[in-house]
Amino acid sequence: MKLSKIIGFEVGDIRFPTSKTLVGSDAMNADPDYSAAYLEIKTDSPDGLSGHGFVFTIGRGNDVQVAAIRALETMFSGETVEDLLNDMGKTWKLMVHDSQFRWLGPEKGVMHMAIGAVINALWDLKAKREGLPLWLMLANMSPEQLADLVDYRYISDMISREGAVEIFERQLSSRNERIENLTASGYPAYTTSPGWLGYDDEKLTRLCHEAKAEGFGQIKLKVGADLEDDKRRLRIAREVLGPDYPIAVDANQRWGVQEAIDWINALKPHNPAWVEEPTSPDDILGHASIAKAVAPIKIATGENCGGRVMFKQFMQADAMQVVQIDATRVAGVNENIAIMLMAQKAGLPVCPHAGGVGLCEAVQHLSMFDFVAISGTMQNRVIEFVDHLHEHFVDPVVIAQGHYRAPLKAGSSQEMLVTSREKYRFPTGAEWRDQNRI
Amino acid sequence: MKLSKIIGFEVGDIRFPTSKTLVGSDAMNADPDYSAAYLEIKTDSPDGLSGHGFVFTIGRGNDVQVAAIRALETMFSGETVEDLLNDMGKTWKLMVHDSQFRWLGPEKGVMHMAIGAVINALWDLKAKREGLPLWLMLANMSPEQLADLVDYRYISDMISREGAVEIFERQLSSRNERIENLTASGYPAYTTSPGWLGYDDEKLTRLCHEAKAEGFGQIKLKVGADLEDDKRRLRIAREVLGPDYPIAVDANQRWGVQEAIDWINALKPHNPAWVEEPTSPDDILGHASIAKAVAPIKIATGENCGGRVMFKQFMQADAMQVVQIDATRVAGVNENIAIMLMAQKAGLPVCPHAGGVGLCEAVQHLSMFDFVAISGTMQNRVIEFVDHLHEHFVDPVVIAQGHYRAPLKAGSSQEMLVTSREKYRFPTGAEWRDQNRI
Numbered sequence: 001m002k003l004s005k006i007i008g009f010e011v012g013d014i015r016f017p018t019s020k021t022l023v024g025s026d027a028m029n030a031d032p033d034y035s036a037a038y039l040e041i042k043t044d045s046p047d048g049l050s051g052h053g054f055v056f057t058i059g060r061g062n063d064v065q066v067a068a069i070r071a072l073e074t075m076f077s078g079e080t081v082e083d084l085l086n087d088m089g090k091t092w093k094l095m096v097h098d099s100q101f102r103w104l105g106p107e108k109g110v111m112h113m114a115i116g117a118v119i120n121a122l123w124d125l126k127a128k129r130e131g132l133p134l135w136l137m138l139a140n141m142s143p144e145q146l147a148d149l150v151d152y153r154y155i156s157d158m159i160s161r162e163g164a165v166e167i168f169e170r171q172l173s174s175r176n177e178r179i180e181n182l183t184a185s186g187y188p189a190y191t192t193s194p195g196w197l198g199y200d201d202e203k204l205t206r207l208c209h210e211a212k213a214e215g216f217g218q219i220k221l222k223v224g225a226d227l228e229d230d231k232r233r234l235r236i237a238r239e240v241l242g243p244d245y246p247i248a249v250d251a252n253q254r255w256g257v258q259e260a261i262d263w264i265n266a267l268k269p270h271n272p273a274w275v276e277e278p279t280s281p282d283d284i285l286g287h288a289s290i291a292k293a294v295a296p297i298k299i300a301t302g303e304n305c306g307g308r309v310m311f312k313q314f315m316q317a318d319a320m321q322v323v324q325i326d327a328t329r330v331a332g333v334n335e336n337i338a339i340m341l342m343a344q345k346a347g348l349p350v351c352p353h354a355g356g357v358g359l360c361e362a363v364q365h366l367s368m369f370d371f372v373a374i375s376g377t378m379q380n381r382v383i384e385f386v387d388h389l390h391e392h393f394v395d396p397v398v399i400a401q402g403h404y405r406a407p408l409k410a411g412s413s414q415e416m417l418v419t420s421r422e423k424y425r426f427p428t429g430a431e432w433r434d435q436n437r438i
Numbered sequence: 439m440k441l442s443k444i445i446g447f448e449v450g451d452i453r454f455p456t457s458k459t460l461v462g463s464d465a466m467n468a469d470p471d472y473s474a475a476y477l478e479i480k481t482d483s484p485d486g487l488s489g490h491g492f493v494f495t496i497g498r499g500n501d502v503q504v505a506a507i508r509a510l511e512t513m514f515s516g517e518t519v520e521d522l523l524n525d526m527g528k529t530w531k532l533m534v535h536d537s538q539f540r541w542l543g544p545e546k547g548v549m550h551m552a553i554g555a556v557i558n559a560l561w562d563l564k565a566k567r568e569g570l571p572l573w574l575m576l577a578n579m580s581p582e583q584l585a586d587l588v589d590y591r592y593i594s595d596m597i598s599r600e601g602a603v604e605i606f607e608r609q610l611s612s613r614n615e616r617i618e619n620l621t622a623s624g625y626p627a628y629t630t631s632p633g634w635l636g637y638d639d640e641k642l643t644r645l646c647h648e649a650k651a652e653g654f655g656q657i658k659l660k661v662g663a664d665l666e667d668d669k670r671r672l673r674i675a676r677e678v679l680g681p682d683y684p685i686a687v688d689a690n691q692r693w694g695v696q697e698a699i700d701w702i703n704a705l706k707p708h709n710p711a712w713v714e715e716p717t718s719p720d721d722i723l724g725h726a727s728i729a730k731a732v733a734p735i736k737i738a739t740g741e742n743c744g745g746r747v748m749f750k751q752f753m754q755a756d757a758m759q760v761v762q763i764d765a766t767r768v769a770g771v772n773e774n775i776a777i778m779l780m781a782q783k784a785g786l787p788v789c790p791h792a793g794g795v796g797l798c799e800a801v802q803h804l805s806m807f808d809f810v811a812i813s814g815t816m817q818n819r820v821i822e823f824v825d826h827l828h829e830h831f832v833d834p835v836v837i838a839q840g841h842y843r844a845p846l847k848a849g850s851s852q853e854m855l856v857t858s859r860e861k862y863r864f865p866t867g868a869e870w871r872d873q874n875r876i
Contacts, residue, residue: 028537028540029537029538029541030537031537031538032537032538032541033538057538057541057542058537058538058541059538060509060512060536060538060539061506061509061538061539061541061542061549063505063509064502064505064506064509064542064548064549064552065542067501067502067505067506068499068502068505068548071498071499071501071502074498098498099466099467099468099469099470099496100467100469100470100471100495100496100497100498100499101498101499102466103467103470103495103496103497103499104495104499104502104503104547104548104551105547106691106718106719106742107718107720108546108547108720108744109542109543109546109547109548109549109550109744110502110506110542110547110548110549111499111502111547111548112547113542114502153694153718154694154717154718154720154721154724156694156695156696157694157695157696157724157727253544256591256592256594256595257594257595258594258595279592280544280545280591280592280747281544282545282546282592282744282745282747282748282751283592283747283750283751284722284723284751285722285751285754285755286592286595286747286751289595304544306546306547306720306744307720309718309720309721309724310720312721313720313721313722313723313724316723317723
């Protein structure tokens with residue numbers, strides 16, 4: 001086979017004007033415009049395949065994220081696509097360990113997320129070349145191949161390569177069973193659609209009814225702006241859903257440590273399934289204090305957790321009880337595998353953050369791979385679902401009976417329709433030209 | 439007085455080709471090109487003054503940092519300069535709390551450092567308007583005014599506004615004494631110039647002699663690439679400088695936790711004054727384990743610490759014994775005041791990171807303010823000094839007898855010469871055009 005080269009990064013600033021409808025409104029994010037710094041990696045291979053990835057943002061600054069992805073293009077001028085895809089662990093280090101780029105994090109924020117988009121786009125390309133959905137392609141890799149994807153620097157006090165191989169080997173003989181199970185029944189989802197702060201009580205009631213009727217086994221409500229409002233909304237949801245139905249709540253970092261403890265204790269009678277992001281996503285010790293003070297209520301966090309070193313400490317400090325990985329916050333698939341391995345080591349469930357634009361499409365592959373090759377179970381595990389913006393993707397998620405159906409098309413489901421990329425391109429696409437005309 | 443408006447952000451990608459000489463070479467940063475994403479804020483005021491600030495980077499990615507600073511310009515279209523400068527606490531929150539930009543960190547990495555450059559440029563402008571050096575202008579503010587500069591969100595479990603006022607009040611009556619002391623004798627410096635990994639033993643020996651002869655009370659050596667090399671270099675430095683002279687060492691994040699403990703214990707016989715950045719700058723619990731295992735050797739870190747929430751935890755966990763603030767890593771002067779207040783609360787010395795390009799110029803103001811208004815002492819406190827690239831600044835640092843002389847010109851000393859900004863502009867300035875011709 002003739003080796004191929006990357007011929008270009010096509011990077012787009014794609015923004016959806018979601019702030020108009022208050023979808024996505026919470027105690028910290030009053031008016032997000034769900035956006036993607038979108039990357040298509042094109043090669044000179046005759047197969048015509050390209051790799052797609054993105055970083056999810058919420059509007060302003062999406063152009064900065066675009067600039068960061070563009071800046072990485074120069075790293076690949078001498079490399080063949082085959083070398084990059086054959087050793088994705090090495091490819092990850094090529095970018096993350098680059099000393100000059102590294103200064104801009106290190107290993108967190110805009111530059112780290114940009115690396116994530118490139119890594120994810122390369123995984124998408126690899127899966128398309130192999131003709132498999134990402135989750136299944138990963139599930140076909142050997143324990144050693146999978147263990148080599150992870151950078152153990154800074155996490156060796158929690159997980160070693162040998163420890164990773166051991167985890168993968170433990171699930172190896174029963175992988176096929178779980179692949180069949182997934183293909184037949186999918187992976188449980190929960191829905192955040194009823195819970196945005198911008199919705200009135202009537203809409204909340206209606207959406208709670210709908211969530212249950214549609215087969216979702218859990219919902220989530222946004223909290224943290226006003227305690228009396230939170231109590232009333234939780235009471236309404238409880239009335240609709242019954243005393244035992246799991247209702248998670250999400251404060252989106254609104255509180256200080258003591259404030260969080262007081263607020264959560266005030267919500268305790270409503271029995272939340274978990275409390276998400278009670279305070280700064282960097283405050284490991286703060287989360288640990290909160291978790292201890294409100295036990296047995298579980299603390300969930302991760303969507304704003306910058307990388308594997310932070311996740312490691314949240315687990316070491318008993319500061320998180322639910323591990324909420326995000327497909328585009330860290331440096332892509334490789335780093336999320338590191339995090340899922342540590343969660344398995346710590347005995348904690350991975351329940352991904354999703355919603356936004358394309359996050360459901362992206363993260364389902366990770367949870368399904370987790371089920372097949374790492375955790376071996378769906379117990380206490382759910383993937384977030386928000387029914388929004390899926391129509392812009394080539395292979396949108398399919399939800400049936402409150403479950404994500406296993407994607408079967410080749411790739412990572414991150415490819416956005418060309419028509420959508422053009423219409424929502426900021427600020428020149430038709431959607432934004434129309435906005436500006438008003 | 440007629441109110442003025444910001445008429446533009448002039449942002450430049452300025453890079454110095456330092457990788458050619460191995461200045462700045464350490465165990466993680468083999469070939470840095472010291473760079474500045476440089477900001478000049480121009481106003482329509484008849485005074486003609488502008489504000490200067492920058493983010494220090496080490497080369498590739500400086501363009502991303504430039505894009506992030508540019509993205510913030512739109513936030514100021516409706517504001518008067520006087521409103522912005524009169525309430526710098528509010529101005530800080532205007533940017534840091536912006537929900538859409540915040541997603542890109544939150545409060546760390548490229549976007550947060552960009553906010554730091556804007557905040558620092560506004561402080562520079564404010565000091566120029568008042569005709570005072572920044573450190574002295576800050577030292578003239580009341581305890582209440584100073585306390586209002588800090589955002590207590592997420593750090594209220596360590597420091598409150600009341601606690602901050604109390605700290606400032608304690609030093610109030612003796613401020614003038616210390617201002618005179620500073621103006622007469624300056625602030626102690628230590629030098630890293632002898633210690634770069636790229637230097638041979640002969641150069642190390644010569645530079646150690648010179649450092650002592652020039653009156654520096656401490657030096658620092660880079661370590662972490664090769665243990666035998668480190669031992670030999672420490673032995674050489676000890677021979678030159680004597681058994682009691684403070685020699686700090688800096689591993690620049692090279693190690694894992696256990697590796698750090700083993701390596702530091704192997705260096706213990708050489709009695710390092712502190713060990714800097716033993717592992718990932720995000721690993722609070724790792725630093726705590728290391729500090730405990732190598733005590734009484736002190737652990738220093740901070741130059742890559744993303745913000746006040748991380749500093750808070752390093753202090754709470756006894757994970758740092760020396761607090762190394764950096765002028766451009768966090769969101770500017772305001773956040774560094776928060777960090778210095780917490781250090782005072784924790785009883786820890788602030789010994790800033792400097793070097794790079796412009797970091798010495800910028801950070802001296804913070805240590806001098808710390809001395810006058812927060813800590814009240816210079817004991818165990820030193821500012822890093824590297825004798826490099828100062829000639830590019832309008833008001834370069836002056837070192838005499840191993841001390842930083844107190845800057846007396848109006849502003850924050852961050853203004854770079856126009857000729858340097860033009861010559862080193864990447865990639866179009868004369869210096870880079872010449873490079874590319876080779």
